[in-house]
Every structure is written in structure tokens, then in C-alpha cells.
Amino acid sequence: MSLIVQKFGGTSVANAKLIFNVANIITRAYQEGNDVVVIVSAQGDMTDELIGKANEINLNASKREMDVLLSSGEQISIALLSMAIEKLGFPVVSLLGWQAGVMTSSTYGSAMITRIDPGRIKKELDKKNIVIVAGFQGLSQYYDVTTLGRGGSDTSAVGIAVALSADLCQIYTDVEGVYTADPRFVKDARKLDSISYDEMLELATLGAQVLNNRSVEIAKKHHVELEVLSSFVDVPGTIVKEVANMEKILISGVAKDSNVAKISIVGIPDTQGWAFRIFSKLSARDINVDTILQSAACNGKRDIFFTIREDRLDDALEALSKYCESIKGAKLTYDKDVSKVSIVGAGMQTHSGIAAKMFEALFAAHIDIQMIATSEIKVSVIVSKEDTDEAVRTVHNAFFATMD
Amino acid sequence: MSLIVQKFGGTSVANAKLIFNVANIITRAYQEGNDVVVIVSAQGDMTDELIGKANEINLNASKREMDVLLSSGEQISIALLSMAIEKLGFPVVSLLGWQAGVMTSSTYGSAMITRIDPGRIKKELDKKNIVIVAGFQGLSQYYDVTTLGRGGSDTSAVGIAVALSADLCQIYTDVEGVYTADPRFVKDARKLDSISYDEMLELATLGAQVLNNRSVEIAKKHHVELEVLSSFVDVPGTIVKEVANMEKILISGVAKDSNVAKISIVGIPDTQGWAFRIFSKLSARDINVDTILQSAACNGKRDIFFTIREDRLDDALEALSKYCESIKGAKLTYDKDVSKVSIVGAGMQTHSGIAAKMFEALFAAHIDIQMIATSEIKVSVIVSKEDTDEAVRTVHNAFFATMD
Numbered sequence: 001m002s003l004i005v006q007k008f009g010g011t012s013v014a015n016a017k018l019i020f021n022v023a024n025i026i027t028r029a030y031q032e033g034n035d036v037v038v039i040v041s042a043q044g045d046m047t048d049e050l051i052g053k054a055n056e057i058n059l060n061a062s063k064r065e066m067d068v069l070l071s072s073g074e075q076i077s078i079a080l081l082s083m084a085i086e087k088l089g090f091p092v093v094s095l096l097g098w099q100a101g102v103m104t105s106s107t108y109g110s111a112m113i114t115r116i117d118p119g120r121i122k123k124e125l126d127k128k129n130i131v132i133v134a135g136f137q138g139l140s141q142y143y144d145v146t147t148l149g150r151g152g153s154d155t156s157a158v159g160i161a162v163a164l165s166a167d168l169c170q171i172y173t174d175v176e177g178v179y180t181a182d183p184r185f186v187k188d189a190r191k192l193d194s195i196s197y198d199e200m201l202e203l204a205t206l207g208a209q210v211l212n213n214r215s216v217e218i219a220k221k222h223h224v225e226l227e228v229l230s231s232f233v234d235v236p237g238t239i240v241k242e243v244a245n246m247e248k249i250l251i252s253g254v255a256k257d258s259n260v261a262k263i264s265i266v267g268i269p270d271t272q273g274w275a276f277r278i279f280s281k282l283s284a285r286d287i288n289v290d291t292i293l294q295s296a297a298c299n300g301k302r303d304i305f306f307t308i309r310e311d312r313l314d315d316a317l318e319a320l321s322k323y324c325e326s327i328k329g330a331k332l333t334y335d336k337d338v339s340k341v342s343i344v345g346a347g348m349q350t351h352s353g354i355a356a357k358m359f360e361a362l363f364a365a366h367i368d369i370q371m372i373a374t375s376e377i378k379v380s381v382i383v384s385k386e387d388t389d390e391a392v393r394t395v396h397n398a399f400f401a402t403m404d
Numbered sequence: 405m406s407l408i409v410q411k412f413g414g415t416s417v418a419n420a421k422l423i424f425n426v427a428n429i430i431t432r433a434y435q436e437g438n439d440v441v442v443i444v445s446a447q448g449d450m451t452d453e454l455i456g457k458a459n460e461i462n463l464n465a466s467k468r469e470m471d472v473l474l475s476s477g478e479q480i481s482i483a484l485l486s487m488a489i490e491k492l493g494f495p496v497v498s499l500l501g502w503q504a505g506v507m508t509s510s511t512y513g514s515a516m517i518t519r520i521d522p523g524r525i526k527k528e529l530d531k532k533n534i535v536i537v538a539g540f541q542g543l544s545q546y547y548d549v550t551t552l553g554r555g556g557s558d559t560s561a562v563g564i565a566v567a568l569s570a571d572l573c574q575i576y577t578d579v580e581g582v583y584t585a586d587p588r589f590v591k592d593a594r595k596l597d598s599i600s601y602d603e604m605l606e607l608a609t610l611g612a613q614v615l616n617n618r619s620v621e622i623a624k625k626h627h628v629e630l631e632v633l634s635s636f637v638d639v640p641g642t643i644v645k646e647v648a649n650m651e652k653i654l655i656s657g658v659a660k661d662s663n664v665a666k667i668s669i670v671g672i673p674d675t676q677g678w679a680f681r682i683f684s685k686l687s688a689r690d691i692n693v694d695t696i697l698q699s700a701a702c703n704g705k706r707d708i709f710f711t712i713r714e715d716r717l718d719d720a721l722e723a724l725s726k727y728c729e730s731i732k733g734a735k736l737t738y739d740k741d742v743s744k745v746s747i748v749g750a751g752m753q754t755h756s757g758i759a760a761k762m763f764e765a766l767f768a769a770h771i772d773i774q775m776i777a778t779s780e781i782k783v784s785v786i787v788s789k790e791d792t793d794e795a796v797r798t799v800h801n802a803f804f805a806t807m808d
Binding site for chain 2: 016019020050053054056057058060061062064065066068069071072075076078079080082083084086087093094096099120143144145
């Protein structure tokens with residue numbers, strides 16, 4: 001007998017029929033003799049519906065009250081899912097975040113889990129109940145309801161799996177697992193049997209968002225095995241664990257991220273501290289800088305290029321424009337027409353030539369590489385938006401077409 | 405400075421515009437220098453909507469999960485109302501039932517308040533916050549969410565008013581106060597300035613349901629002054645207190661109750677214990693017997709007639725049919741075509757002739773009285789359903805037309 005934590009997202013419980021589909025998955029695991037704890041998100045568009053209600057009243061509502069409002073979404077779905085399991089004839093109990101002992105920081109809207117006291121969950125498991133827990137929500141030290149931010153149900157699931165020392169944490173979603181590339185754009189994309197935590201983290205960061213990043217970090221830290229699988233198709237998914245089966249696969253996948261904008265500042269006098277000034281202005285607004293390219297000094301001046309999330313561009317320009325105006329000769333420009341295409345794979349660490357092979361493939365396809373960034377298990381290139389899908393296909397082909 | 409508890413029902417917060425109307429009432433009381441605690445119900449049809457979602461999944465869902473589901477309704481309305489008050493620029497905080505310290509029995513769906521720990525509410529009032537509390541819900545000793553049953557928000561409001569030793573508990577509703585008769589049917593019906601707890605209790609029992617009965621009982625026991633008033637029309641309402649201004653008014657109101665059925669059992673052998681047997685069978689099913697009429701023994705046989713709530717009739721007949729079949733000669737019949745019309749008034753205690761005046765008026769209007777029941781402050785008659793409205797008008801006229 002194992003202890004399994006299962007997590008179902010909002011699309012998996014969007015209506016009564018889907019709720020029964022999920023109830024069947026859960027009760028099957030229970031019938032196989034497992035202890036089952038389930039984390040569930042708000043139904044389909046419920047969160048957006050609730051935000052709509054709030055916006056009708058106050059566009060600047062406090063995050064505290066927003067959390068009270070939004071957490072009702074999971075409350076509805078845990079009750080409905082429990083009722084479906086009751087209907088199937090199994091013992092079940094639903095728990096809200098605070099009942100499940102999910103304690104968080106007081107940062108309403110994007111709270112961090114500080115600790116989980118699984119006492120109540122364990123008591124219900126001892127009674128042989130299936131336990132349905134509201135994801136995405138917790139309780140602050142001031143006994144206020146908090147939410148973990150979008151995607152937070154994954155974090156709830158992994159956190160609870162850690163607290164219970166679960167044998168497996170299954171993340172059910174609307175895809176069948178982690179693919180070597182987005183199967184909607186790359187027809188040869190393959191589902192991976194397994195992938196390492198680090199690779200999964202890089203893929204998540206790069207926009208191949210199958211799992212919430214924080215949840216992967218927690219799983220890695222506490223060695224909880226994850227499985228990403230489909231709630232709609234009954235096939236094995238992808239296991240996320242410490243070391244994946246890397247024998248044959250050098251790279252795990254090709255990812256793209258279109259939420260990218262490039263900022264250029266040219267003609268900065270080559271004095272000390274200018275980089276610090278630029279990036280501190282951005283970090284003050286919580287804007288993450290990604291790929292950075294900086295020119296060698298030339299005539300006492302430097303140029304710098306870097307990318308940020310496109311949806312933070314206006315914010316970034318506002319933060320930088322005053323500073324750039326104050327520097328004689330410096331010029332601030334931006335380009336929204338860029339994307340990032342990356343290959344990820346722990347195999348890179350031991351195999352040379354991976355980056356070269358990627359660049360060669362892009363060159364052969366006449367795709368211009370604007371910027372390059374590399375890490376131990378990742379190579380990213382910035383290309384123009386119109387080249388993105390072709391770049392993904394080309395790179396995927398270069399690495400996976402020869403593997404059969 | 406006073407401490408005022410205000411309660412708003414679901415129709416008062418049904419949409420964004422109405423929520424702002426309520427927010428204006430609340431902030432006006434706050435601006436006048438009062439501490440304000442507000443109890444609010446789920447929006448308009450929200451409860452029915454949630455029940456619909458549950459019924460789609462499981463018509464026999466456990467009451468525990470039903471309570472988890474339904475309590476999300478008030479959670480949504482406290483958040484939205486708080487956001488509206490924030491928008492108006494006032495300090496506000498919303499509290500769920502368990503945060504407000506409302507402890508209840510574990511009878512899911514119709515829990516009783518066992519105690520209220522107002523610590524958190526007081527702390528928020530000390531911070532000069534307007535406090536918005538979710539009505540209708542509480543927490544059991546097992547840390548499960550419970551609901552107080554329909555109309556329970558009135559009970560929440562009065563309970564919290566008691567716990568806080570509030571100076572006044574205002575129950576905002578869609579009528580302007582307590583009337584001498586239902587103003588929809590009796591055009592001369594007048595709003596009462598005040599009414600005693602006992603009269604209010606009798607009126608509530610008799611189907612003139614302005615206030616939930618348990619809430620009036622709690623208010624009476626703890627001497628909390630209630631005011632019933634409209635959230636739509638800005639006029640003084642009706643004060644409910646220990647002793648109303650009875651100088652001029654003998655009776656406070658005329659009420660009707662159409663949820664009545666009459667059961668007749670004729671030809672019962674006149675032996676000891678038969679009444680006990682009949683009524684114990686009904687009480688075993690939690691069926692309340694109301695007006696009872698029993699004939700004198702005749703030829704060693706008796707007849708008995710009594711009324712119950714019409715919606716319990718099938719249950720009652722099932723409970724009694726076996727017993728009646730077992731008694732030779734006894735015959736069980738019923739009549740759904742009856743209503744109860746009552747006059748209520750503490751003035752009856754000191755004025756004779758009230759009942760006679762009522763019967764005389766009904767006789768003059770050719771309305772047949774089938775049964776009569778009286779208490780210290782109430783006279784009720786059972787009439788046929790088609791005579792009901794005419795009976796109310798006639799009786800109201802007899803007592804109120806001469807009062808100018």
C-alpha cells in the first residue's frame with residue numbers, strides 16, 4: 001500500500017461529467033489499496049468569473065479581500081468532487097486549505113507555504129477516507145485566508161506530498177506528459193518517460209509550462225517523485241525525479257517562450273557601476289532580466305542588450321527612460337518582436353558540441369540568432385517572433401530525428 | 405458612540421449596484437461615529453445556484469459537503485461588500501464564520517450556535533475597521549464548516565450582537581418593517597413602530613416571516629433590541645423589544661399561514677393512551693402538531709382533528725395509517741384545503757372580547773371557522789384556503805379601521 005497525492009487542475013473538473021471522470025481516477029487508486037489525498041483547483045473559468053465580479057465593484061480591491069473571494073472557487077470544487085465520490089460509494093472528506101494545515105506567509109495573492117501541519121489529513125486517512133484538499137489556498141499567521149497565486153495548486157500538492165512523505169505525487173493535467181517540444185507545433189514531438197528536476201525547472205522557466213516552478217523546486221529539495229499525466233487519456237505520463245534515464249537522450253526537449261522583449265541601451269560611458277544602476281532600477285520593480293549581451297568598450301562607450309518578459313516592458317521603459325536621458329549620448333530602444341528558443345538536457349553536461357549542433361541547424365534554416373545564453377543544462381537563443389516555430393521544428397529535428 | 409450590528413439579506417446584495425447601496429448604509433453609520441459590525445448573506449440566487457450544481461452530481465450528497473459548498477456563497481458576498489466599502493474609502497475587513505468565532509453544534513445544514521468568541525471582531529473594531537462577517541455559517545468542535553440553515557443569517561446577527569453587547573441589531577430586509585397584516589393583500593396594513601419579542605415570535609410562527617424565529621428567541625433571552633427595516637427605502641423600521649408601546653394597540657397584527665393541512669381521525673375507542681400513541685408516532689418523525697380539536701366521548705368513541713404543516717402531510721399519513729387500520733372503526737382522513745388566520749397582540753392579556761370580536765367579524769363575512777386555538781397573546785382560526793385572504797382583510801378591518 002502506498003500513499004499517493006493526486007492533483008487535478010481546473011480544466012479537469014470544469015463540469016459534472018468531468019468531475020465524475022476525476023472521481024473515477026481517484027477511486028480506482030483507492031480501490032487498488034492506496035491512501036489517496038487529492039488536491040483540486042477551482043473549476044474551469046470560476047477564478048476568472050470571480051475576478052469579473054470583483055472588477056465590477058473595485059478595480060483596486062485589496063489583495064486580502066481578493067483572496068477571500070478567490071478561495072471560494074476551490075471550496076466549491078472540493079465539495080462537488082467529494083459529492084461525486086460519495087455518489088460512487090466511497091468514504092470521502094473535503095478540507096479547505098486551513099483545515100489541511102497549509103500555513104503560508106501573509107503575502108496575499110502570492111503567498112509562500114511556510115509549513116504544513118498534516119495532522120487532520122492523517123486523521124482522515126486513518127479513518128480510511130479519501131481526502132480532498134482545496135489547492136491554491138492557505139492560512140497566514142494572522143488567521144487570514146491567503147492564496148498562493150496562479151498555478152499554486154501544484155505547489156499545494158507537492159507541499160502536502162512532502163509533509164505526508166507520499167510515495168508519489170501525480171499532477172493530472174490536460175496533456176499526457178512532458179514532451180520533447182510542444183506537440184501542437186512539432187508533429188514529431190515525443191513524450192518523455194522521465195526527466196530530471198533540473199531539466200523540468202529549465203523547461204518550466206522557458207515557457208513549456210507543464211508544472212509550476214516552485215512545485216518542482218520543492219519536489220527536488222525533498223526528493224518527492226512527481227508524475228505528470230493526463231486526466232483525459234489513461235496512459236502513463238512523465239516521471240520527474242532526481243536522475244532521469246539519460247543514456248540515449250542528450251537533450252530532453254525544445255521549448256519556446258514568446259513572452260519576451262529585448263531592450264537595447266547603446267552609447268553608455270564606460271564607467272563603473274552603470275550595470276548596477278540599470279539592473280537595480282529594474283529589480284526595484286521586480287522585473288527579472290534574462291539573457292544579457294554586452295559589447296566590449298569602444299571609444300569609451302559600451303552597448304548593452306537584455307531581454308525581459310514582454311508583459312513587463314512598459315514598466316521597464318518607465319524605470320529606465322529617466323536614467324538614460326540623464327546620460328549624454330545614451331539611447332534606449334526596445335524590440336517586442338523576439339522569442340526565445342531553448343534546448344534543455346542534463347546530457348549536455350557530459351556531451352560537447354550540443355550548442356554548436358543547435359546553431360548549425362538554425363544557420364542551415366537561415367534563422368538569424370540575435371542573442372545566445374547558455375547554462376549547464378540549457379542553450380537559449382533569441383530569434384525574431386516570426387522565426388520561432390520554424391526554429392523549434394528545426395532544432396527538434398536536428399536532435400530527435402536521428403535518434404530512432 | 406454605539407456599537408451597531410447590521411444584517412443584510414441576499415436580496416440586498418444581489419448585484420454590484422445593490423452592494424454599493426448597502427455599503428452606503430454601512431459607511432453612513434460608521435461616519436456617525438459608531439462601531440459597525442455587518443452580517444451578510446449569500447447573494448440573491450447564489451444558494452440556489454450552488455444547490456443546482458450539487459444536484460447535478462449527487463441528489464443525496466452528505467450534509468457536511470453541502471455545508472462546505474453553500475458556505476462559499478457568503479464568502480463571496482463578504483469579499484465583494486468589503487471591496488465596495490474599500491472603494492468608498494473606509495477601512496474594512498471581512499471575516500468568515502470561523503474567523504468571527506461562531507462556534508456551532510455539528511448538525512450540518514441546521515447547526516445551532518453554541519458560543520461566539522468575539523475576540524477577532526473586537527480586535528478589528530479596535531483598529532477602527534468596519535467588520536463584515538459571513539452569516540449563516542460557523543465552525544463545529546471538529547473544525548468543520550457548518551451552516552445554520554436557511555434564515556440563519558438573522559441568528560448569526562443576533563448572536564454576534566449578544567456576544568458584543570451591541571446597542572442595537574438592525575435587520576435590513578426588503579420590507580420596511582413589521583406590518584399589522586401582509587401589505588400585499590391588505591391595503592390598510594400599517595407599519596408598527598414597535599412590537600414585543602413575544603408578539604414577533606407568534607407572528608413568525610404564524611407565517612408572517614419577517615425575522616427568523618430563533619433569532620427573536622435569542623434577542624429576547626439576552627435583551628438585544630432589534631430593528632427591522634428596509635435596505636431600499638430610508639425610513640425608520642419596526643423596533644422589536646421587551647415591551648412595545650401597547651397603549652393604543654390591542655393587537656399587533658393579523659397573519660396567515662397557508663402551509664397547513666388538517667387530519668381527522670374519527671371513531672377511536674375511548675380508552676386511555678390513544679392520544680399519546682397518535683402524537684408519539686408523529687413526534688418520532690419530528691412532525692409538529694398545531695391546533696388540536698377533540699370531541700367529547702360519544703358511544704364510547706371519540707373523534708380528533710388536528711393540523712400540521714402541509715409539507716409534512718405525506719409523512720404524517722404514512723406514520724398514522726397502520727395505527728388507524730389496526731383500530732376497528734377508526735377512519736383517517738385529511739384536508740389540504742385549509743389555512744390558519746391569526747391575530748397576535750400582547751394587549752389581549754388585559755383586554756377581554758378580542759376573540760369574540762374576531763369571530764363576529766368572520767361570521768358577518770360568512771367565513772366558516774373550522775377550528776379555533778388560543779394562547780395568551782394569540783387567537784387562531786382554521787378556515788378554508790379560498791377564504792384566507794378575505795378572512796385576513798375582514799379581521800384586519802375589524803381591529804384597525806376603527807383606530808384612527
